[in-house]
Amino acid sequence: MRIMPALFCMYFLNKLDQNALANAKLNSLEKDLKLKGTQYNTAISILYVGYLFMQIPSNMLLSSRKVRPSVYMAVTMMLWAVVAAVTGAVRNYAGLVLVRFFLGTLEAPFYPGALYILSSFYTRKEIATRVSILYAGNIIAVAFAGLIAAATFSTLDGAHGLAGWRWLFIIEGVVTFVVAFVTIFLLPDYPNNTRWLTAEERELAHGRILRDTVGREDSKGVRAGLIEALKDPRLYLFALMQNMHLNATSFNQFFPSVVKALGYTPVITLVLTSPPTLFAGAFGILIGWSSGRFNERTWHVTGCMGAAMIGFIINCFTLNIAARYIACFLFASGVYSCNSVILGWVSATLGQTPEKKAISLSLINVVSMASFIYTPYLYSNTDAPKYVTAMSANACFSFLSIACAWGMKVWLFRMNKELKQQNPANAVFYAY
Template identity: 50%
Template sequence: MASPPNEVKPKLSVEHIDALDKRQNGVHLDKFGAATELSPEEKSLVKKLDLRMMPILWFMYFMNFLDRNAIVNGKINKMHKDLHLVGTQYNTCVSIFFVGYLVGQVPSNMLLTRIKPSHYMAGWTMAWAIVSTLMVLVKDYHGLLACRLVLGITEAPFYPGALFMISSFYTRKETATRMSVFYTGNLLASSFSGLIAAGIFARLDGKHGLEGWRWLFLIQGVITVLVAGIAYFILPNAPLQTRWLTPDERQLAHDRIAQDTTQKKGKVDVWKGLRESALDYRTWVFALMQNLHLSANGFKNFLPTVVQTLGFNTTITLVLTCPPYLIAAFASVAVSWSSGRFNERTWHITLSKAVAIVGFVVGTATLSIGSRYFAMVLFVGATYGVNNIVLAWTAGVLGQTDEKKAVSLAIVNTLGNLSFVYTPYLWPDTDAPRFGKAMYASVGFSAGVVLCAWVMRLVLQRDNKKIRATDNEAINFYMY
C-alpha cells in the first residue's frame, strides 16, 4: 500500500518487524488486528506498569475529585449560608470551575507531548493542591467564585493528561479496563467523600474558630500536596524515556503500541496534530457522545442534595451517598473489562445507557423512599463504565500520531465537561424532591449517547472496508 502524502513512517525495531511478520501470518490476531494473547515479556511489562504507574495516577485522581467536590459536601455543612450565598450563586460556583477546566485542556495536552509527564503532571497537581488548601480563607461569594475558577484552571491538565499517558502504554484491549480502574479514583472519592466529610464535620466543626467545611478544604488540600511530591518521582515519561523501565522494556512498550494502532504514523508537529484532530469529523462525533454522556451525569454534583430529599439527617444522608458509587466502581470495571475482552463498544454503551434510563425514569416517577434510592443506585451504577469506553474508543480510533491522540482526548473531554457548565441549572432546589426537569433531560441525553455510538459503529465499519479495499494485506482495523 502506498503511503499517504507527507506521512512519516515510525521507526521500527527488529523485534517490532518480527512481530508484524508473525501477525501477517495470522498468529495471535483477532479480526481487528489486536493481539489475542501476550508474550511473557509483555505480561511482565504490563504487570510492572500496573504496579508502578496506575496506583499513583489513581491516588492523584482520588484527591483530584475530593478537592473538586469538597464544595458539594460543604453545602451539607451550611457553607452556602456561612458565605451568604443567595439564589443561584452556589450553582454558579459549581459551574465556574468547569469554565477554567475547559480552557486549559487542549493546550495542556499539546504541551504534554513535549514536556516530561512526571514533571508536568506533578507540578499541576501541586498547583491545584495549594489552591484547594487556600479555599479555607474564603469569606464570601466573590472569593469562592474566584477560587473555583482558578481551581478549574489548575486541575485542567490532569485528567486528559492521565488518559493520554494510559493510552501511551496500554493497547486497545487493555486501555478501557485501565481507564476504568483509574476512574474508580473518581467513583470511590465520590463514594467516600461523604463519609470523610461526615467525620470531619462531626469532630472538627467549630474547632479553632473554623467551620467544618473549612477543615475539609484544609485537610484534603494538604494531603494532595504530599501526593504531588510522590508523583514527581514515580510517574513515567514517554515509553522510550521512562527511567524505571529497562532498555528492552522501553523498546517493547513503544513497539507494542505502534503495532496496535490503526494507520499509525510517526511524530508530527503539535500544531499539525491539532489540525489533524480538528479536521477529522470522528473527533466531533466522539465529543458529542461524551458531552451527552456527561450531561446525563449532571447528578454527580447534586447527589448529596438529592439523597437529602429522602428525609434523613445530615450524617445518614452522607452515608447513603456511598453505596451507589461503590456499586458504580465495580460495575464500571466489569463493563470496561468486558468491552476490552470482547473488542466491543457499541452494545456495551447501549445496554449501560438503557439501565441508566430506567433509573432516571423511576427516580422521578415515584416518591417512595425505597424506589427512589434504588433508582439512584441504578442510574449511578450504570453510568460510569460508558465514560471509559468512550475515551478508550477515542484513543483507539484517533491515535494515528501521539500529537493527534493527545489533542483528540483533550477535545473530547473538554467538550464533554462543557456539560457541567449548564447542567447545574437543571437542578434548582425548587424542583425537589422529584427533580423532574433534570431526570427527564438525562433520559434524552442518554438516548443521544446510544444514537452517537451506533453512528460511530457504522462509520468505522465503512472505514474498515476502505482499508481492506486499498490494502489487501492490512492487518489492523478500527474496533467498534
C-alpha cells in the same frame, strides 16, 4: 505497578477536591458565605470554565515532549492542592468564585494528561480496563467524599472557631499536596525515556503501541496534530457522544442533595451516597474489562446508558424510598461505567499520531466537560426533591449518547470495509 496506583490516587484526590463543595453545602457553607439564588450553582459552574481553558494547551505541551510528564503532572497537583486548602479561608461569594476558577485551571491538566499517558503505554484491548480503573478513582472519591465529610463535620465543626466545611477543604488540600510530591517518583514520562524502565522495556513499550495503531502515521509535530484532529469528522461525533454522556453525569455535584430526598439526616444522607457509587466503581471496572476482552464498544454503551436512563425515569415518577435508592444504583452505575468505554474508543480510533491522539482526547474532554458549566442550573432548589427537570433531561441525554454510539458503529463498519478492499492483507481494523 507504578502507573495505575499513582494515577488512581491522583484522580481520587482530584475529584475529592472538586466535589468538596457539594458536601460543604450540607454543612453551613451557604449560610456562612451568604449565598443567594443561583450563586452556589455558579460556584459549581465556574470551576469548569477554568478547567476547559487549560486542557487543550496542556496536552499539546505534553505531546510536544518539551516537559517531563512526571514532573509536570506532580507540580500542577501541588498547585491545585494549595488552592483547594485556601478555599477553607474564603469569606464571601466573590472569593469562592475566584478560588473555584483557579482550582479548575490548575486541575485541568490532570485528566487529559492521564489519558494520554495511559494511551501511550497500553494497547486498544488494554486501554478500556485501565481507563475504567482510573475512572474508579473518581467514583470512589464521590463515595468516600460523603463519609470523609460526615466524619469531619461531626468531629471538627466549630473546632478553633472554624466551621466543619472549612476544615474539610484544609484537610483535603494538605493530603493532596503530600501525595503530589510522592507521585514525582512514580509517574512515567514517555515510553522510550521513562527513567525507571530498562532500555529493553522502553523499546518494548514503544514498539507495541506502534504495532497496535490503525492507520499509523509518522509524527508531524503538535500543530499538525491539531489540524489532523480537527479535520477528522469522527472527532465531532465522539465529542457529541461524550458530551451527552457527561450531561447525564451532572447529578454528581448534586448527589448528596438527590439522596437527601430520602428523608434522612445530613450525616446519614452523606453515608447513603457511598453504596451506589462504590457499586458503580466495581461495575465500571467490569465493563471496561469486558469491552477490552471482547473488543466491543457499542453494546456496552447501549447497556450502560440504557440502565442509567431507566434510573433517571424512576426518579422522576416516585418518592418511594426503596425505588429511588435503587434508581440511584442504576443511574450511577450506568453513566460512570460508560466513560472508560467511550474514551478507550476515542484513543483507539483517533490515534494515528501521538499528537493527534493527545489533542483529540483533550478536545473531546473540553467539549464534554462544557456540560458542567450549564447542567448545574438544571438542579434548582425549587425543583427538589424529585428534580424532574434534571432527571428527565438526563434520560434524554442518555438516549442521545446511545444513538451516537450506533452512528459511530455504522461509520467504522464502512471504514473497515474500505480498508479490507484497499489492502486484503491488513490485520488491524477499527473496533466498534
